Every structure is written in C-alpha cells, then in structure tokens.
Amino acid sequence: MNELEKLTLFLKINIHVKETLAKAAPNVEDEYTDYSKIKYIDKLKSYTEILKDDFLIMYNLYPLISKDYILNFFEKLNEKIVNFSFQNSVQEFFINNYSDISKTLIDTVNSNCVAYYVDSDITTILKECKTINELLHIYHSILTNTEYLYESLPPTAQKEPQIKLSGMDTPLARLIYDNIPPNLKAGFSFILSVSNNQVLMMLRDLGHATTLEITKDEQNEVYVTYFIPKICNLEMIKKLKGIEHISPNSIIGWATGSFHVPLTNFITELNNFLSAIPTDDDILENQKYYK
DSSP states (O other): OOHHHHHHHHHHHHHHHHHHHHHHSOOGGGGSSHHHHHHHHHHHHHHHHHHHHHHHHHHHHOOOSOHHHHHHHHHHHHHHHHTOOTTSOHHHHHIIIIIOOOHHHHHHHHHHBOBSSBSSOHHHHHTTOOSHHHHHHHHHHHHHTBTHHHHSSOEEEEETTTEEEEEOOOHHHHHHHHHSOTTOOOSOEEEEEEETTEEEEEEETSTTEEEEEEEEOTTSEEEEEEEESOOSOHHHHHTSTTEEEEOSSTTTOOEEEEEEEEHHHHHHHHHHHHHHSOOGGGSOGGGGGGO
16 A cells, blocks of 8 residues: 555545544433433444544554554543443533543644644643544644655655645646745645545645645535644734634644635635745744744
C-alpha cells in the first residue's frame, strides 16, 4: 500500500468512526425501562468492538499512538459497559464515554500539534483523553496538522520550488495549485489531493503553518475547515472569513474556523483568505518577544 492509499483509507476509517458513533447514540426510548437499557447496552458492546477494530486499523496505517494505549483504552471502556448501573442514564453514559470532547483537550491538542512536530510527549496529551471522540480528534490532528503527512508523498507537480502538489492530480487540486497567488507570504505551500473531491493543504509561515481541509460536494459547494496554530496578530485573525474559535492566549495561541462557497467563487474566496492570515512579520512591536 503506497502513502496515498494509506491516507485515503485512514480518512475513510475516520468517517466510519463518526458514522458508527452516530449509529451507537441512544434513542429516547432506550431510557424507558431496565429492559430497554439492557438492549441498548448490548448494542453498544457490538458498536464498541467495531470502533476498536477501526482504531487498530488506523494504528496499522499510522502508528502515532501506541497499540497498548488503544487496547487499554477499549479494555477500560468495556469494563465500564459491564459495570453499567441501570439506575443511570444511557444517554449520559454515551456522552461521557463516547461522544463528548472537552474544550481543555482541544486546547491541549491545538497547542501542541504545531505543524513541524508534536510539541509535547504524546502521553501528556493522551492523559486528558476520556472519550472515543477525543481519541479520534487526537489521532486526526496529529496526522493532518503535522508536516510528516505532506512530505511523505512525492510531488505530482511543483513550481517556484516552494509550491508542491502531491497525491491525485484532480481538477479541484489543479484549480488550487494553478491559482495560488504568487505574492503569498507562505514559505512552502503543500497541496495534497486525496480524492476527486478532497484536498488537504499546509502553508508554512502563515500563522506558523496553517492547515486546511477542503471538500467539494455533488452540488459543487466547496467546504473549507482550517486550523491556524499561531495567531501572530489578533485583530487580523478576528477578521478572517469563518473564524469560529480563538485560543485565550491571543498572541501565540491558535484559531480554527470554516466556511463554504460555490465552486465558481471558491478560488477568489480561498486566495483572499490565505492572503489575510497573519505571519510573524505581523506581530506587533510590543509582542515581538513571543516569537
């Protein structure tokens, strides 16, 4: 299996985990009686085994988290299932062990997955992990927000030696590659095409190394989610299209957001967005010591 096939399978498994979590979520009627709770917990056992298999596949593709940790995580989860008290709520059990994702963990992950490396011992991050959704977030962030992934595939096309297209050579990827602004303040621009409708990007020096996930649907709507690991200039960040979350540390913290546009406007909106991301040169003079 080559690197592109590995990445494609990883992203499919990533989606499958989310779909399985959605299927495993309890319905209102699962709370009605002890019998309905027993039936639900039995169903949850089956879904938990499916989720465990998914994470082991991800480990075989990219051993970013130790296999022992994954096995131990699911062993403890199965113990909680076995010891579930039917006086408790199945909804709360599912939230607390499967679907919840804490702001503290998001902050820890986003503060440490800083493009060139994971800026912490991974065990420190994993100590905060309590749910399936959190484990998935950690795994996905380590892979897509660090540079290994973007440098692991040979270029399909390359220009101005700092702009590199790799993966599948698709119309969506070519549209981005052919239209990257020549005056963009990025050091290196990595465009990684995963499929006809999905592209990952990393742009060094824009907010340290901004990453984007870009997908196109059947109606030619393009969806962009982004992660900026270093704010540099808070006022510029606040004005970015689709900004959603800004770390409390307004200088060296992180920011995330998303937006979607029709394909006809996509390149204009994307390039306007990229050109507006601050760099170290945009750090105010009285904040230079943060560099």
